[in-house]
Amino acid sequence: MENLASLSLVAVYSAMGVYTLAFIAFTLDLAKRSAEAPVSAAARAASRVNQTTAVASGSGGTAVLDREDALLPEAKDGSRGGATVYQRVAFALAIIGWVLHLAATLTRGLAADRVPWANMFEFGLTATVVGMGTFLGVQLWKDVRYLGAYITGFTVLSLGIVTVNFYVDVVPTPPALQSAWLVIHVLVAVLATGFFAMGAGLSVMQLLRHQREVRKTAGLKFLDTLPGASTLESLAYRINVVGFVFWTFTLVAGAIWAERAWGRYWGWDTKEVWTFIIWVLFAGYIHARATRGWRGNRSAWLAIIGFSSVIFNYTIVNLYFEGLHSYSGL
């Protein structure tokens, strides 16, 4: 028991180390892209047309282009083009880090002999493993490695904070948490958080990309190598929608559990209030995507505000707001 818990902690620190290296490599990749990105918009457009035709003539869009700027991933639809050496290294490191991270989460669960999400430290540990897993998994479907720096950076930061500030020893589950709903309610909340994290990253990229497309801002030239703002928006939407379904389920499962544990399914407890606020914000985001004048930047901001509220709910509301979801002892 004790040994497993300390083993888990060693794995967490190792994962953080590997993630940090992955973060550095991802950042170097972005820097390299900035350096190599075509200077003029015309050149960019030209290279994109070349790439598009070349890719279209290949089967399934996986053609490897034997040209200098083929180092840059194909920009139209995020299909798998070439990747810089840095990116390959970074992605491999991210996978290694994730395996360690997953091992840390599993051993923590084994040490506690229950699901590894019964307190804030464990929630943070599991939510980041899911967020990272989502990032790696989406890769099988769409090339989103340009998000690597954001995801690994965010994961290292979160892991550092939860390990240093929220760590608690393994303790038995108190009667209030002895319920099958602990498994369901919190797991789905963890999944939703992972998806929203990824969606927010895409929305940030979308805003930056839009900024660069429209205002031709200087700097951050790597943005030119990303898919277009509307592609990023569409991708963010699809990921946030999955997060929204999970969040709806979290809310309903939480209500069912609250009825069992506290005698009412909804009582506007502070945590319930914020779960509701987040749900409404993402409902707003989805409606914004279907409202003229609100597609694009404004809806992206809503997704970012929504994810910020998730983080706020997990940190500030848990720690400083009085309520039934009490974590004062962490």
Place this chain on the structure above:
Amino acid sequence: MEPLRPSDYDDGSAPTRTAERPDRAGDGGDGPTLPRLGLVGWGRFLWRQLTSMRTALVLLLLLAVAAIPGSLVPQRSSNPNGVVQFRRDDPELFEILDALQLFDTFTSVWFSAIYLLLFISLIGCIIPRTAHHWKALRSRPPKTPARLNRLVGYREADAPGSVDDALAAGEAVLRRQRYRVERYGNSLSAERGYLRETGNLVFHVALIGVLGTVGLAGGFGYNGQKVIVEGQTFVNQLTTYDTFSASRFFDDARLDPFSMRLDEFDAVFNAAVDESSGTLIAQPLDYTASVTITEANGESVERDIKVNAPIDIAGVRAYLLGNGFAPVITIRNAEGQVVFDESVAFLPQDTNLTSLGIIKVPDGLPEQVGMIGFFYPSAIQLDSGALASIWPQPDNPVLTLNMFVGDLGLDDGVPRNAYALDVDDLEQVTGGDTGADSIILGLGQSAELPNGFGTVEFTALPRFVSIDFHHDPTQAGVLISSVLAIAGLIVSFAVPRRRVWITAEPSDGGTRLQYAGLARGEDPNLDDAVDRLATEHLDRLGGRLENAQPAPAASQ
């Protein structure tokens, strides 16, 4: 664009947007400058504004913002003690916030106004959509557009064989891909994914279901709390509850007769050692209240109530929410007559169940007597001389009492909190600064009261539980609505709604085919879907696809 959607609905499937049409409401063609709106016209205009996407969106965001104060300021509904505390700490600010209904955020005028407007807007939006969808479900796919090459996924191909063969094969492929198909001349028009709109409508109707259930059935609910000591019996009557709150349509007759006796309460703790301080930590593992329920027919059953495992009795659900010790205290006057003999529920103050209790003896002694008592289940004496409990089980139970004499304030008819002692009109006679030591009693011990009032004895140590009784007739409706909402949500996101067309024209030695699609709602995979359709169709015909050209207005 979907007809009968709000005018500012935009699902991204229409690449070229028509400018907002001028409002057609009005009394018809007077004056070229400003069309005058009659009463009906204004009504229509306002209705259209209210049911527009933009209004719904703004109301949603307002709702999120309006909920925030509910988490910042204590609410009467969820934290009444917090509200009392707030008033005590800052009476002036309290007045202002209370005038703004901030302590009742979720029943306030402004919060209610937002969600009611939102739901009116929602109803105004889904009624016409439901009617339209009902028609769409029973109608055939629309005519094939004249120019397919302006649509998504446009492809051309050549195939051997006749136009009729090609269209017959196309129809078979489309039906296998679960399209509804209609032939118009030399073309096939197909549509699928009606479930998307169905799911979307179900989701929104289910939300109305949640609100409607709470609004209607919520009026019949009630809940009450009762502290029950081991060995005591609670009878389900309005007057026996410690606290009781009921909704509008409640009446006493709704309380079904039953009684609940607390036979035993059992608490299990795990002992752990805090490595940094070396102290013992009690980790609760299990609480079980064993009760005997007797219903109206006289039958008795034994049940266990646990945290997270309430029991149902005659239309109410009983929850175990709290527990503690209820020492039995017996007070005799100087003549040896018993003037007080009750188990007093002591409220736990920490994890080792150091507990605080109040004793009030209004009659039988020379003066009215009040006591503030501390109870330590496993008492030890600290170096400072003070007592502390080191374990939540009664291994060394000790009771200390500080006695007050004077006016308890019970005679003026104002209800008093049984768990608080108003010491304004009382004089302290033991403990604190009085110079006299607090009365300290082990279980079974007795002591003299000061002033020759008599004696006090710590007679027995039963435990108590705090049980919540709830009758909530909204639960079933809200649960069903929530499940429908989730199902509708998943379906509406997972099912793409799309139209596809195949046209066939005779060409030299075969048939010239064209394929294209149109998204109705978010549909990023439409291009792939058209590709799949064409490939499968041509496989059957033995035809060949020409190089695909990117659609001019792809909705990426």
